[in-house]
Amino acid sequence: MPRIKGSQLSCTLVGSLSVLINLQDTAVLLHGTTGCAHYGMKFCQQMIIRAEEMVPGYQLPPVHFGTTALSENELIFGGEDRLCEKITEMLDAYPELPLFVTPSCIVEVIGDDVQGVCERMSRETGRTVIYFNMGGFLKGDHFQGVNTTYFDLIDHFLTPPAHVDRQAVNLVAERGLMPAAEIDFFEVRRLLAKLGLSINTRFVRHLPFADLGRVTTAALNLPSVSNQSMAVCQRLNERFEMPFLREGFPSGFNDTHHWLAAIRESLSLDVNIERLMQAEWDFFHSEIDRLGNPFKGLKVIINAVPIHMGWLTEFLEAVGADLMQINILDTGYFQTDFIDDPGTLPCPVNARMRFEDVLANNLDAHADMILQCSVHYSPMPNHQPGLLIREVPVVPPVGPRGLLNLFVNWSQWIRSNKVEGWRNEPIEHLF
């Protein structure tokens, strides 16, 4: 079976929806079948509801969403009439809002001129009807959908600024489907405040449509994820010469140090980053001393993918754990040659391992704790008695406080000193 080249998460359609649903005061029309609308909105609303649970007081954004729900007949004879009908219906239902139209793969196959219809309807009604160049899986994966949507928003709605606020930065392309995005935002805001910077806009998370014009007035763009959000920052740079950082939101102390230093350099700020980071480090250690550190001396194995290695090894070192081995899983869709110099890590690194080999390694090592990535990649379904297994967060926690949150969370779990009995059940006998 061929391996997935991009994300296994979803197609461009959901990528696009994950952006548009976060932009406030807009209506979205999916030109396609109801099934695609179901899955797209399921993803988006699921994540929004989880975000609400994580952040007290978080307000659910209203859903202004519709679908053309194409029938077999329309798929044979073309769905443009149905699209016109539904656009009219949605413009009537949301008289104050701009309408964004995003087609699915089936529309790409039948060849509807969605862009033409949107432009005509926009002319005839005098309303904003914008076509987004999607096409389900035919136009790529989730992240291509995200980026294309951002590009279209930049091209359609952003204008050169009249002035630039030297003390304000934008947060660009925060992960739309990540419930922890709000928690990360609080940490980024706290760190920026220490540099004397404010947040101009979050492009586009929770951004009112009317404020899109303000995006270009920031002094610097900060991408949330270095590899994915960078393309959006580059587009903003090409169009409006907006400078941007080359790194995503930082994880761990070293990352945070570099990130803050890069911002200081970009904006020529007069801030002592070393002193700032020393204060963060001191606070971290005073907190773990105050709370009691159950990690000290624990023998730990990491089975994970490359994005976790930097911050995770740093965290374990900071809390005094004994890192025994790192096994980098060959999942097929993560780059595994990330470590330039494995010798700098405090333990053996086994790259590109098969699941079966990781399992054997783990069983031989007699560790106290295994930290591993999501259960989907898990090589250790059942553990030895007394062995602690914990899932590493899919997205690395942001900043020093992110590590501290993780410390508090994992400490409670280590102290509970409980072993889940179900893990020791002889599964073969249950079926």
Add this chain to the structure above:
Amino acid sequence: MSLSNTSSNQPQNYGSPCSLAGAVCALAGIDGIDILVNGPSSCTGFTTGLVDGGHPIRERSSPVFSRLAADGHPRLPCSEITDADVILGTGDKLIQAVDTLAEKRRCERIAIINSCSLSLIGEDATNILKDHALADRILYLESTGCSKSCATGHNEAMIQLIGQLARLQAASQEKTVNLLGLSIGQYSWKHDLAEMQRLLTMAGIRLNTALAAGCPLAAVHGITDAALNVVVNPDYGLDIARFMESRYGIPYIAADRMPIGFAATDQLMTDLLAAFDLAMPAALEAEARRCRREAILALSHSLRSDLLRGLPVAIFGEWSFVAGLACFLEQYLGCAPVILGIEGKQEITFDEIADWHDNKACPTEILLNPDAGQKLAAIKAKRPVILFGSAFEEYLLAQAGHAPAFYVQTTGPGFQRVNLVHRPYIGFAGVLTFVEAVLNCRLTERYPYTG
């Protein structure tokens, strides 16, 4: 009563998954079939969540499963079609996918189904794999279409499968039935199955096959052994029952809705016993009495009188469920179903709904395949205290912002709850499920202190 419609009688909303999901759930409910979706990974990924949530399998715990998961196929393999394949043809990838699947799994049977975009370009999996070494083990299912409902996908897949696999009836076994209408994509399928098994045992009737509800592949071969088909959810079973009657001469019994509540369950069991010329067994009567007693005691011991009379409720879901629950809540508990949101059903007409509902006294807004805006407007206008539905409606209820308002999850997608203990919707025990849910909402209600 007011009715609200969208411009055509198609599923306009996004409350229910697509027909591919219906077909895949139906096939995944039969142990011994490996499913291969000929389509992009995104369609398969969406459907996997539904299948995995509804019917987890033991392979989740095995390294082999992890291996497949690492290839991006956590449960449902697919041929990983991309834009280039749509232009150049999917043949090579399909063959490669079959080979890999055969290498990783036992593969007694492989069912191949096209995603909607592939079926639209006319990809012919039968022709591509006609010379393959595993050709005799492969079942080809025609696409269930692009715009049909989840229930239709289920029905069409099962009709094709039965047509290909079921042996011709030799002699039906006495007092033996099949259960039709269950799908692992339904939120309560396991509990409904257990309840029907319980009632059938009390009635002295043997269950031959519960189609697509965790049955083995051999049960599909022998599905024609039953003397009668019992349809417990017309949306998911009536078409199959009609097909089996015409093809194999097996009669069926079916109500116009799910047997939710005492009256509907009584009727189903009476029809079932009458079909076999049996009298009502004492055990079944005793069970009906026991459940009635429990329900009445719980209702009469509730804190206030008239706790439920006229209580505005909203119900969203597929027709068989909505109609069944609405009848029960209205007729037995005295609630007022102020919104009925019916999703997915394409055959039902407004006239039929109006006929069905004209007997009822309360002013009900009936929404046929409503979109989110219509649902929200209805929720704001009718202010239901309890909403039965999916997490989509939960979101809208929270957005409407009125209090008191409670949400009871009865259909998927469900974001925050699992349902493990015996809580069927149908049968006598199903009554207790809903009495419990309604009373718990009502008793935990808090009113603001007014001084």
